[in-house]
Amino acid sequence: MRAIHWFRNDLRVADNPALYAASEKDVLPVFILDTHDAKNLGEASKVWLHHSLEKLNQSLGGKLYFIQGNTIDEIMRLINSEKIDAIYWNKVFEPKQSNKDSELIDLLKKNGVEHHSFNGSLLWEPESVLKNDGTPYKVFTPFYRKGCMKSESTPREPLPRTKHNFINAKEETTLSALNLLPNHRWREKIESCWSMGEESAMRRLNHFLEDGIQNYKEGRNFPAKAFVSRLSPHLHFGEISPNQIWFKARAMGDNKNIDHFCSELGWREFSHYLIHHFPFMLEENLNKNFDAFPWDNNEVFIQSWKSGETGYPIVDAGMRELWETGYMHNRVRMIVGSFLVKNLLTHWSYGKDWFNDCLVDADLANNTASWQWVAGTGADAAPYFRIFNPVKQGQDFDKDGEYTKRYLPQLSNMPDKYLFNPWEAPEEILDVAGVKLGETYPYPIVELKASRENALSSFSQIKKKK
Ligand SMILES: Cc1cc2nc3c(=O)[nH]c(=O)nc-3n(C[C@H](O)[C@H](O)[C@H](O)COP(=O)(O)OP(=O)(O)OC[C@H]3O[C@@H](n4cnc5c(N)ncnc54)[C@H](O)[C@@H]3O)c2cc1C
Structure with a gap:
């Protein structure tokens, strides 16, 4: 029997439930870059995807068939041209993808083609975790501690690798035809910071379990330290499954x-759970009270935020880390997020x-x-009135400035006392540090106290309307 394995966000061979289930068949491995979905792919994601597909193709002996087009049309075309009897895939738990799957299933049924879909990306499927009254959880702790951890369905143990007979399609295709790599040299920064693919993902996990996890609970707050796993892109593209991570970590005690x-x-499970049960939150506030919030959305401020020129060093360092590496530490994501939404009212x-x-x-x-x-508009969210102070956050979580100075070398000679508030430094200290405010480093684009009060007064307006 001839089957397709449709690769999606499961770019791995090990612990791949759909690929495992197809092992008795002759398998044509296929990746489809959907023309519509590709419009929402960010530039950094495209770079990652290209290299991840390259690695996957190597693991499949160069048999991966690359297509660009409308997913459903392309699958039906291949089924006919390649005389396919069955198709296997791992589900993507995103509302639009689930709708597309339902449409495809109807067509496959009409055409008498077998289909088999699996969960390869979550520890618990969103529909399997509900409150006693049958409604979805909206608060993380009961969702996780009660809904997931006490659920009858425990996470699936990772599956071993199996042998496959991978087959070629009639036509040849190439990865480069997908045009994923941007033409500008910026992509080299991403390539120099990361190693994509299944093997690298497993190496990173092993390294983290040997070296980082011992200090995770406290250490995860300090952006200069290597106490987080940096597994997120590998997880997103499915180069590693959460099951592989979960069971290896749990086995350590x-x-x-x-x-x-x-x-x-x-x-991570909770995020997927929320967008499954409340798909409107992809575009709209989950908490509808915020629909009346008087956002400012000032383009000049937004641009300064994006380019790391707000005048608040911990915010700017984070935005530069993002630009330079395609990643930002979680603590700093929260700081830059709070600044954008609350201090800049965006x-x-x-x-x-x-x-x-x-x-x-x-x-x-x-x-x-x-x-x-971060915005306070979501489920179990940080309350809107809790506004991070970027000066204090810098002093608490990057005390000696190692992280901030890494991304803002123009501040590398600033003494710790003024590193996170250079506008308060006496002229002679700025001179000695070689900092010229407004030239080598910007003045703050908003004043902290005033912007905080402004945010709180905007918040009180929507509270009154409730
Ligand atoms: C404003 C904002 C935007 C974010 N956008 C993304 C995003 O697009 N993609 C993404 O994967 N994460 C996102 N996160 C969550 C989190 O910052 C990253 O998952 C984490 O920093 C990745 O680094 P890590 O792999 O070293 O995490 P670790 O601390 O090692 O955690 C292990 C894994 O757990 C998951 N995880 C950790 N923290 C969170 C969290 N707060 N929410 C959900 N899952 C989490 C990730 O899959 C992560 O790889 C965002 C957070 C904020 C505040």
């Missing part, structure tokens, strides 16, 4: 660091779009749910 790390995987969707374009781990579920969390 039970302590606060392992437990906390697993609970962060739980936040709707979270602007931040979400910029992150989508620049992050190598850009993920519809995690990005949307996290921005709504």
Whole structure:
């Protein structure tokens, strides 16, 4: 029997439930760059995807068939031209993708083609975790501790690799025809910071379990330290499954660091869960009270934020890290997010779009749910009135400035006392540090106290309307 394995966000061979299930058949491995979905792919994601597909193709002996077009049309065309009897895939738990799957299933049924779909990307399927009254959870702790951890359905143990007979399609295709690599040299920065593909993902996991996880619970807050896994892009593209991570981490024992790390995987589950049960939140505030919020959306401020020129060093360092590496540490994501939404009164969707374009781990579920969390408009979110002070955040979490100076070398001679508030430094200190405000580093674009008060007064307006 001839079958297609349709690769999506499961760009791996090991622990791939759909590929595993197809092992008895002759398998044509296919990747489709959907023309419509490609419009939402950020530049950094494209770079990652290109290299990840290249690695996957090598693992499949060069048999991966690349297509660009309308997914459903292309699948039906291949089924006819390649005389395919069955198709296998791992589900993508995003509302539009699930709708597309339903449409495809109807067509396959009409045409008498077998289809088999699996869960290869989540520890718990969103429909399997509900409150006693049958409604979805909206608060993380009961979702995770009760809904997931006490659920009868426990995470699936990782599957072993199996042998396959991969077959070629009649026509030849190439990865380069997908045109994923941007023409500008910026992509080299991403390529120099990361190693894509299944093997690299497993190496990164092993390295983190040997070297980082012991300090995870506290250490994960300090952006200069290597106490986080940086597995997010590998997870997003499915080069590694959450099951492989979960079981390897759990096998190390039970302590606060392992437990906390697993609970962060739980936040990933929660994001996917939320967009499944509340698909409107991809575009709209989950908390409808915020629909009346008087956002300012000042283009000049937004541009300064994007280019790391706000005059607040921890914010600017974060935005430069994003641009230079395609990644930003979670603590700093929260700081830059709070600054954009609260101090600059910008709707979270602007931040979400910029992150989508620049992050190598850009993920519809995690990005949307996290921005709504930061903005206070989401489920179990940080309350709007909790506004991060970027000076204090810098002093608390990057005390000696290692992270900030890495991305803002023009501040490398600033003494710790004024590193996060250079506008308060006496002239002679700025001179000695070689900093000229307004020239080598900007003045703050907004004043902290005033912008905070402005945010709180805008918030009180929507509270009154409730
Ligand atoms: C404004 C904002 C936007 C974000 N956008 C994204 C995004 O597009 N893609 C993305 O993967 N994450 C996003 N996150 C969540 C988080 O910042 C990243 O997952 C994390 O920094 C990735 O680094 P890591 O792999 O070293 O994480 P670790 O701390 O090592 O955590 C392990 C894994 O758990 C998951 N995880 C950790 N923290 C979170 C979280 N808060 N929410 C959901 N999952 C989490 C990730 O899959 C991560 O790889 C965002 C957070 C914020 C505040």
